[in-house]
Amino acid sequence: MFRITISVLALSAVVTTTAHLRSVKAAARDRATALTEISDQRRVRDLDIEFFTARVERDPQGALDLARLGALYLVRARESGSSADILRAEAAARRSLANRRERNTTGWQLLAASLVAQHRFNDALEAADSLVALQSDNLSARAQRGEILLELGRYPEADAAFQPLWLRRYEPELAARVARWAEVRGRSFAARDILRSARDRVEKEANTTREQRAWYAFRIADLALKSDAVSEASQWVDRGLAVAPEDARLIGLAAKIALAQGRFHDAVELGDSAITARLDPATLGLIADAEEALGSPAEAAGYRRAMEAAAGLQLGGFHRVWALYLLDHGGNVAQILGAVTRDIQTRPDIYGYDLLAWSYYRAGRYQDARGAIAKALRWNAEDPAIRRHAAAIQKAIDGG
Amino acid sequence: MSRLWLLGVAVSVAAASHPLHTSVTTVTQTAGSTRADVSVRVFLDDFPPGRDSAAIGAYLDRALIFTTEAGRRLALTFTAQRSEGSVLLLQAELQAPASLRGVRITNRLVVERFADQLNVVKVQSGGRATTLLFLSSDGAKEIP
Numbered sequence: 353m354f355r356i357t358i359s360v361l362a363l364s365a366v367v368t369t370t371a372h373l374r375s376v377k378a379a380a381r382d383r384a385t386a387l388t389e390i391s392d393q394r395r396v397r398d399l400d401i402e403f404f405t406a407r408v409e410r411d412p413q414g415a416l417d418l419a420r421l422g423a424l425y426l427v428r429a430r431e432s433g434s435s436a437d438i439l440r441a442e443a444a445a446r447r448s449l450a451n452r453r454e455r456n457t458t459g460w461q462l463l464a465a466s467l468v469a470q471h472r473f474n475d476a477l478e479a480a481d482s483l484v485a486l487q488s489d490n491l492s493a494r495a496q497r498g499e500i501l502l503e504l505g506r507y508p509e510a511d512a513a514f515q516p517l518w519l520r521r522y523e524p525e526l527a528a529r530v531a532r533w534a535e536v537r538g539r540s541f542a543a544r545d546i547l548r549s550a551r552d553r554v555e556k557e558a559n560t561t562r563e564q565r566a567w568y569a570f571r572i573a574d575l576a577l578k579s580d581a582v583s584e585a586s587q588w589v590d591r592g593l594a595v596a597p598e599d600a601r602l603i604g605l606a607a608k609i610a611l612a613q614g615r616f617h618d619a620v621e622l623g624d625s626a627i628t629a630r631l632d633p634a635t636l637g638l639i640a641d642a643e644e645a646l647g648s649p650a651e652a653a654g655y656r657r658a659m660e661a662a663a664g665l666q667l668g669g670f671h672r673v674w675a676l677y678l679l680d681h682g683g684n685v686a687q688i689l690g691a692v693t694r695d696i697q698t699r700p701d702i703y704g705y706d707l708l709a710w711s712y713y714r715a716g717r718y719q720d721a722r723g724a725i726a727k728a729l730r731w732n733a734e735d736p737a738i739r740r741h742a743a744a745i746q747k748a749i750d751g752g
Numbered sequence: 753m754s755r756l757w758l759l760g761v762a763v764s765v766a767a768a769s770h771p772l773h774t775s776v777t778t779v780t781q782t783a784g785s786t787r788a789d790v791s792v793r794v795f796l797d798d799f800p801p802g803r804d805s806a807a808i809g810a811y812l813d814r815a816l817i818f819t820t821e822a823g824r825r826l827a828l829t830f831t832a833q834r835s836e837g838s839v840l841l842l843q844a845e846l847q848a849p850a851s852l853r854g855v856r857i858t859n860r861l862v863v864e865r866f867a868d869q870l871n872v873v874k875v876q877s878g879g880r881a882t883t884l885l886f887l888s889s890d891g892a893k894e895i896p
Contacts, residue, residue: 398837433772434838436797624883628874631774636885658885662772662870 383597386562390596393561394431400424408444418448419458426466431563433630442466454486457493464496473503473699491517495529502536505701507731511537522549524557531571536702538734540579547572566596573605580736582612600630607638616642633662637677656681672707679707685714702728706738713745721745773798773866777816777859781852781877788852788877790828792816792842798862799840808833808842817858818846819892826855852877856892863888 404421411417422444429437445463449456460483467476480497487493498513514533521530527550534543551568554560569592576585586609592602607622619642626635640655660678672695675688689711696704709724725742732738773795781788792812801807809830818826832843848855852875859871871886875895884893 394837401837428837432795432838433774434795434797435773436795437838621881624874624881627872628776628778628883631772631776631870631872633772654885658870658887661868661887 382594386595386597390562390598393563397424397428397561401428412447413451415448415452415456415459418444418451419456419462422448422462422466423458426462426469429469438466438469442470453482457483457487457490460486461493461496464500468500468503473500476500477504491520492525495526499529499532502533503701504699505704505731507537507701521546522553524550524554528571535575536732538732540575540734544572544575544584547575562596563599566592566599566602569595570599570601570605573602577605577608577612578736582609585609598629600626600632603629604632604635604638607635607642611638611642611645614645616645620646631662633659633671633674634677636662637674637681640681672703676707676710679710679714685711689715700727702732702735702738706735706741709745710741713741713748718745718748722749773862773869775859775861775869775871777861777871777873779846779852779857779873779875779877781848783878784850786848786850788846788848790816790844790846792844792861794840794842794861796835796838796840798865800862800865803833803835803840805830805833812842812844815860815862816844817892818848819856819858820849821854821856821894852895855895857884857886857895858892859884859886859890860888 401421401424404417404424407417408414408421422441425437425441425444428434429441441462445459445466448459449463452459460479464476464479464483467473467479477497477500480493480500483490483493484497494513495517498510498517501507501510501513510533514530517526517530520526527546531543531546531550534540534546547568551565551572554565554568569588573585573588573592576582576588585605589602589606589609592599593606596602603622604626607619607626610616610618610622620639623635623639623642626632627639636655636659640652640659643649643652643655659674660683662674675683675692677683679685679688689708692704692708692711696708705724705728709721709728712718712721712724722745725738725745728738729742775792775794777790777792779788779790796803801811812828812830816828818828820826827847828844829847830842830844834841857873859873861869861871863869863871867888869888873884873886875882875884877895882895884895886893
């Protein structure tokens with residue numbers, strides 16, 4: 353009996369080990385396939401850029417080829433972070449529109465998108481307005497305009513732009529923007545639902561790239577994490593990485609999840625991998641926090657210093673997420689408050705008021721903080737981060 | 753094709769991030785070797801020497817410097833380049849001691865163009881991985 357038990361256990365161990373090895377080999381094969389496909393898709397994109405560049409040279413008076421060329425530059429910029437490609441996209445859009453203003457949907461949308469990528473939201477709105485004026489029945493154009501209005505904090509107008517699109521929210525051309533509307537207006541669950549559905553449809557499209565598919569997984573995971581749904585976020589990160597194993601945004605999110613779960617060594621390792629693939633200053637802050645938790649203050653200080661430099665507060669390249677981080681980690685409050693106050697003049701939206709409120713809070717100006725946070729809560733009372741700030745401000749006023 | 757560019761212009765604000773001026777250098781040394789592979793990833797538009805091989809070699813000689821703890825300069829030889837879209841990938845070979853621990857790196861790639869340039873160096877040696885960050889104001893840093 354004893355021998356039979358030992359044999360059964362041994363056989364079971366062999367079966368388990370074999371199954372595990374097969375699964376490891378399959379995962380390695382899938383990863384290699386994914387990386388090869390991504391490399392091929394990038395090569396095709398670069399060949400497309402060459403192709404359209406040649407066509408534009410042959411026919412400089414055309415509009416469509418210029419718009420397509422610009423769209424390809426924008427896709428490439430989003431993958432690589434190249435600022436030069438964003439400027440090329442804008443230039444191509446402007447040339448395309450100079451050749452033909454009417455019946456040039458892509459040209460107008462490209463112009464608006466390239467300006468958004470530069471955070472020139474007022475200029476982007478002008479372009480989006482022009483397209484809607486020319487094509488009032490173009491739903492994609494109306495969604496783009498609505499999204500820019502959201503960024504500018506013009507919520508009643510954004511609501512008016514998006515409400516008629518709600519019934520068609522799952523269509524891939526509209527989904528990302530309607531989801532953004534739902535997110536900003538405090539309906540994160542609805543936003544995730546829209547993105548999940550859109551992602552399912554995009555998965556079936558033959559001509560979408562792995563990087564585009566991974567983007568949906570990233571957005572769903574990011575939204576889930578912002579809503580403290582860590583397990584859901586983790587699942588979507590894994591799904592995304594199965595599609596695009598070296599996607600820096602997804603690896604950065606995995607680092608964020610590791611930090612939230614107290615896995616500090618993993619957070620540092622994943623964070624380092626993410627910044628090596630593509631630098632995001634927010635990830636530098638995350639690594640700094642993990643290093644601090646690991647008892648390495650010198651390393652933490654190095655990452656924070658790099659983050660502060662990358663945030664470029666003194667160069668006009670103001671970035672809210674970074675500023676918020678710096679406020680919580682000993683950044684120069686007076687300097688940040690000055691930058692935030694300037695920013696809110698042109699972009700009085702929820703996140704701007706939240707940041708203003710938190711800057712006042714850090715400066716000890718609690719009544720001013722209350723006024724600012726009330727403006728953020730007016731349009732989005734559900735965002736966990738805004739609610740946390742509101743609670744802290746109230747506690748300070750109450751003398752807590 | 754049509755879907756690709758359409759989605760490109762469709763996914764907008766939520767995808768937007770601030771473009772940054774960065775480079776990433778990876779230094780990899782296998783155990784016991786007295787050389788290390790160095791790869792540098794930069795944006796082609798930003799890179800002062802462009803794709804001119806002789807100019808790249810001279811530029812790396814000035815901007816990417818490795819020295820021993822005792823201050824002796826380690827030879828870095830530029831070997832190859834290839835571009836992937838807007839990104840330029842450079843390969844070089846470093847004559848290194850058996851361990852990179854204590855080696856000092858100076859990275860001043862592209863800092864003459866951008867005050868906010870941030871250069872990342874990842875070192876993989878002896879089963880350890882270390883990341884060093886270089887701002888435009890930074891001098892040499894030691895591999896721990």
